[in-house]
Amino acid sequence: xxxxxxxxxxxxxxxxxxxxxxxxxxxxxxxxxxxxxxxxxxxxxxxxxxxxxxxxxxxxxxxxxxxxxxxxxxxx
Numbered sequence: 001x002x003x004x005x006x007x008x009x010x011x012x013x014x015x016x017x018x019x020x021x022x023x024x025x026x027x028x029x030x031x032x033x034x035x036x037x038x039x040x041x042x043x044x045x046x047x048x049x050x051x052x053x054x055x056x057x058x059x060x061x062x063x064x065x066x067x068x069x070x071x072x073x074x075x076x
Contacts, residue, residue, distance in 0.1 A: 022057045023049075028064040036066040043074035 007015045016033065022045065028035035040061050046054050061071055 022060070023053055027060055035064055036069075037064050038066060038069050040065065040069070040071045041074075042071065046073075 005017065018032075018034065020027065020034070042061070046057075049057070065071060
């Protein structure tokens with residue numbers, strides 16, 4: 001599919017795709033909606049960061065999920 005995600009029309013109002021700098025950009029952030037997330041899909045970036053940076057990013061992701069939300073990761 002040309003490296004694109006396709007979301008069925010009936011689900012589009014529930015989906016938000018975002019690009020951000022995982023270390024520098026503020027999140028969770030109520031102003032941008034990067035908070036209380038149901039699902040975070042994350043792939044192929046931990047290999048580029050130090051252990052400290054990975055722990056920082058994981059903490060920010062954890063804090064951005066709603067209670068019962070999911071973080072799904074994939075390998076590079």
